[in-house]
């Protein structure tokens with residue numbers, strides 16, 4: 001009686017399985033490959049990547065978050081790293097390139113330890129301890145700042161914006177100031193003195209044409225729409241705004257109905273009936289006191305005519321997200337049926353006006369009931385420029401949100417990584433044993449960031465690292481690399497290269513957690529790819 005001999009199939013036919021060290025090595029290799037791609041994009045002298053998607057659309061950028069989003073990564077471990085990078089981007093909106101590069105470095109160092117026959121569990125333990133200690137050290141070396149101090153805010157924004165293409169100091173200066181004004185306008189001051197806002201609270205509207213320097217901050221909401229009818233006013237002061245997600249049209253039946261019209265009288269009656277319904281709608285709107293109508297749906301020509309006769313300014317087919325922004329900004333309420341519209345549903349703005357922007361017309365809703373509504377109207381010659389400016393503004397707003405939320409900063413240019421590495425080595429010595437090696441590996445991985453920055457600055461990486469270690473051991477905790485000028489500086493804050501603590505914190509955490517996740521895997525079970 002053979003109890004064996006019959007193969008037990010637990011995996012689907014065609015599945016591939018890789019186990020143990022082989023699996024681990026394969027994963028590490030894939031993740032490192034991704035990190036290698038991003039490495040050269042790090043910092044203000046980072047190079048751009050040209051990404052071509054399957055439709056042939058081209059994106060040129062050195063923004064880590066954009067690169068990982070657009071790249072079509074195949075390997076599961078690299079995909080995992082992409083997910084982690086995206087999560088980092090969603091959470092703090094910055095530090096994506098650094099997080100991926102650090103994760104790659106942590107895995108390379110882990111590989112060296114594996115070569116010395118150190119078990120993955122020990123490496124994981126060591127990395128976990130190192131992470132905890134690194135976060136503690138970060139908090140210790142961070143500098144508390146006053147969130148209402150504009151100069152400090154400027155410094156942090158400049159560091160972020162400088163590493164992105166936006167064409168010249170004039171543009172950087174303008175965008176920096178605009179982002180700060182926008183952030184301080186939308187932010188709510190909490191009782192504990194901390195300011196909170198969401199980056200989405202600042203509406204960014206792009207309009208092709210003109211110069212980047214024509215980009216403007218509007219205290220209100222800008223709609224990429226025209227006033228629907230030439231007979232309507234182009235400017236309404238003391239606007240009482242009806243926000244509708246209903247169409248000002250006579251509803252067409254869902255099914256195709258055939259109406260037999262047998263006489264011209266019947267035809268007239270039919271048209272008149274339609275006009276009557278539309279006139280009633282407009283009467284109803286006017287009776288609430290509204291002098292502006294903004295709707296998500298369409299407005300029939302006949303209705304436009306009646307609205308114009310009443311002196312009401314109307315805009316149609318507005319995006320849902322814009323309608324919701326208007327709701328918040330004007331204090332109005334979106335109503336789904338004209339029949340239900342009441343005077344208290346109307347929003348308020350001091351001015352609604354159509355203005356010419358380049359070759360187009362746009363509607364500006366300004367002086368809203370809620371003064372926290374702002375729009376940045378971005379101008380630029382091409383879609384590529386507009387997108388890059390939008391990304392830079394979002395980065396700037398993210399950085400501001402981070403530093404307003406946790407008002408602490410750390411020096412950039414690799415200074416913080418060196419400082420943390422130095423202290424981690426002391427800590428490692430206290431722990432001892434094989435874990436000590438893992439904690440030291442963590443410290444070396446952190447130094448990968450200044451090594452790369454040195455390289456992009458045209459400096460000798462190792463020599464620079466030695467110099468920085470020397471400065472830091474002398475207590476110069478702000479010593480780092482001035483990448484733009486290609487020199488080592490004893491104090492990075494003297495050239496305004498500082499970052500929010502929250503970003504550094506999250507960058508190191510994200511990278512360490514990703515590395516640990518990959519190190520824990522000792523089995524890859526892959527289903528056979530679906531046949532296309």
Ligand code: ADP
Nearest residue numbers: 042043064095096097098163412413481482483
């Ligand atoms: P990430 O996606 O990680 O934010 P960046 O390309 O924005 O990547 O690079 C951020 C790194 O560049 C940080 O380590 C930051 O300290 C450093 N950095 C930014 N500006 C400068 C500068 N002028 N000199 C030196 N380092 C800088």
